[in-house]
Amino acid sequence: MEGDGHRQGPQTGLLHSWAIQRRVIHALVMREVITRFGRHNIGFLWLFVEPMIFTIGVTLIWSALRAVHGSSLSIAAFALTGYSSVLVWRNMPSRVIDSIEPNLSLMYHRNVRIFDIFVSRLLLEGLSVATSFFILTIIFAAIGWLSLPEDPFKVVVGWLMLAWWGCAIGMFVGALSHRSELIDKFWAPLQYLMFPLSGSAFLVDALPPDFAHWVLYLPMVHGVECVRDGFFGSQFNAHYDLGYMATINLVFTLFGLVEIRRASQNLVPA
Template identity: 85%
Template sequence: MDENGPEVPRTSFAHSFAIQRRVIHALILREVITRFGRHNIGFLWLFVEPMIFTVGVTLIWSALKAVHGSSLTIAAFAVTGYSSVLVWRNMPSRLVDSIEPNLSLMYHRNVKIFDIFASRLLLEGVSVATSFLVLTIIFAAIGWLSLPEDPLKVVGGWLMLAWWGSALGMFVGALSHRSELVDKFWHPMQYLLFPLSGSAWLVDSLPPEFREWVLLLPMVHGVECVRDGFFGSEFVAHYDLGYMATINLVLTLLGLVEIRRAGRNLVPA
C-alpha cells in the first residue's frame, strides 16, 4: 500500500482510461501542429476556418437578398444552418482515408484506430462549436440575431448533430480502409446531401408530401431542433430526436464494428 492510498491496479478501467486520455491528447496536439503548423495564428485557424465559411455565406445571402421560405433574418438562418452543416460534413471528411497516413503510429501499443478517430472528431467538434458560439455572440451584439429562446434545445440539437457526424465519420472512415472507392464516393455524396440537409430551408416550408421524405434524413431533425431553440416562436419546427437517436445509435454500432474489423486487418507501415 502506498502512503497516499491504495495503488490503482495497472489493469483497472481507471488506469486504461488514463492511458487512452493521454494518447488522444497527444494525437490532438500532433494533428493541430500537422494541419496548422506553428506560424501565423497557428491553431486559431481551427476556429477561424468555419467562422470564415459561415460569415461568407451570410454576407453573400444578404447581398443577394436570398429567400429561404420564412421571415427569419438571413444572419440567423445562415448561422444555425451552415454551422450545423459543418458538424456532420467535416467530421467524416477528416476520417475518410485517415488510417493509411497514420499507420506508423500503430507501432505504439497504446495507439489504436479509435484513438486516431477520436482525436480528429474532438478537434472538429470543438472548432465548429466554438465558431458557432462566437458568431452567435457577435451577431447578437450587433443586432443581426437574437439570443436563443431555449438554449437547452440548441445544445440538445447540436449534440445530436455532433453524434450523427461522429457516427457517420467512424463508419465511413473505417470503411474507407477496406476500399478506396469509399473516398471517391463520399466527396460527391456530401455535396448531394448538402441541399437536403435543411441548412437552406425550413421543413415547414416544404410541400407535405416532400416533407415526409426529407425527415428520413437524421441531420434535418438536428438542424430543426437547433432552430427551434433559437427562434421556435417564429416558425413551426418538425423534428423527432428519438428517431435521430435511434439512427445515430445504429450507425455508431456499425462504425465500431467496422473499426474493429479494420484493426484486425491492420498492418503497420
C-alpha cells in the first residue's frame, strides 16, 4: 500500500499544481478585465468590441478607397483576414511590455509568478481578437460581404500559429522590458514598420518574386497566408510554410522562457 501511494504521489502533485495554476491565471484574468474595463457601461464586452471597431473601420476605409491588393477578392474579406491577423501579433506583446513593474505587489503571493501575469494577459488578448474575428466573419457573411471559409481547419491552424507567434514574441519582449525601458520605445515603432510587411495588405503571390522571397522570412506572413488559404484558397495561390513558422515560434518561445526566468531571478517585490 505504501508503494502504491508513493507511485501516485507525483501524479497527484502535478494535478494539484495544475489546479493552483488554473486558479491563479483565472484570478489574474478577472483582475485584468476589471482593471482595464471596469464594472460599468458595457464592461468586459469592450474586450471584444474594441478590436471589432478597429477591423470594421479598416474594412470601410479600404472599401471606400477601393484598395488594390493584387487579386479579385472582396475588400471586406481581404481586410478582415488581414487586419484581424495583425491585431493578434501586435496587441499581445503590447499588453505584456512593462507589465512586471505595475504588478510587483502580486509577487508577495508565493503562487504568482511573472509567467502567470504574462499568460493571463496574452490569453485575454488572444481570446478577444479571436472572438472579434469570429463574430465579424458571421456578420459579414450574413450581409453578403464575404463567403464563409472554404476550409475552416486551415483558418483555425493559421490563427493558432499567429497566436503562438504573438505569445512567443510577447513573452520575449515583455521579459526584456524588465531589463530596459528602451524595449517599449523600440517595440512601438517596430510594430508599425512590420505592419506593411506582415502580409495583411498584400498577397505574396502578387509580389515580385525577389521581394516575395525576402518577405517570407517573416513568420507572420505564413500565418496570414494560411488563414486566407482557408477562407478563399481556390481564388489565389497561397505561399506559406507552417513548419518554418513553427520553428521560428519555438525559438522565440524558448528565448521568452529564458528571459522570464532571468527576470524572475532578479525580481525585487515592491
